[in-house]
Amino acid sequence: MTNLTLKQLTYFDALARLGHFGRAAEACAISQPALSMQIKDLELGLGASLFERSGRKIALTGFGEVFSERVRDILRSVEELEALARASRNTLAGPLRIGVIPTVAPYLLPRVVANLTRVHPELDIRLRESITPTLIRELAEGRLDAAIVALPVSEPSFEEIALFTERFVLVRPHAERDEPVPSPERLAQMKLLLLEEGHCFREQALSLCSLNPARPRELMDASSLSTLVQMVGAGIGVTLIPEMAVPVETRSAPVSVAYFDDPQPSRTIGMIWRRSSPIAPQLRSLSEVVDRPSPAG
Secondary structure (H helix, E strand, O other): OOOOHHHHHHHHHHHHOOOOHHHHHHHOOOOOHHHHHHHHHHHHHOOOOHHHHEEEEEEEEHHHHHHHHHHHHHHHHHHHHHHHHHHOOOOOOEEEEEOOOOOOOHHHHHHHHHHHHOOOEEEEEEEOOHHHHHHHHHHHHOOOOOOEEEEOOOOEEEEEEEEEEEEEEEEHHHHHOOOOOOOOOHHOOEEEOOEEOOOOHHHHHHHHOOOOOOOOOOOEEOOHHHHHHHHHHHOOOOEEEEEHHHHHHHOOOEEEEEEEOOOEEEEEEEOOOOOOOOOHHHHHHHHHHHOOOOOOO
């Protein structure tokens, strides 16, 4: 067997995860033919096939499945070595991979990135926006250094620190602006528009209204808060959004915003990272730089 290279293992891991040569090549910032050649050389060096190819579809072979697990361990170890080197400098420098959930990213990131680059100009911040389950998995696998999510995550291998708490607000058509704010029980009977499955904010909204997540819904769910607000503006129903989203999402839609009576529904936003991370102390310090967005009102 010829010597394996870290580059080959990185390309293999991307292809194994994404299951598509084009997307894997894009993720690795190389051309598709170059990626294909590296995978072919890897298979020749190993003397075994890693992928089954059927037209445009690819799948890991039995050996490829086992190989993929070992490769992920190797890449995670390499990433931890890089983090260890950064930790030895007692300062945050170099690449820092942060994941953020979609109901936070557009509203918090501009300020977070500005603050981080001001306090730590030597950082190379790399952002990843995705839903909580994906961020948790990538954090556990070492593909992220930290993530900003809704707490609690309650994962023993993660450390989590609360950043701030924010309220949920009701968004309804502008014509309904003077009507009483509905109770959670009344809200459950209304045309409540929600984010699609996978978003933690959806589960929080369902919990507020004591709705069964498994219950079939006739209304269309949306992939973004922006779409939800626009649907409300079109008179389709009402929705809930986090307070930080109000200034951005309601400025171009004919909607009104209302706050619930006490106890007001809310969520806690926090930062999580692996307890075993060599840069855990620096991440703990970095969390202090993340400011709460200005209240909507």
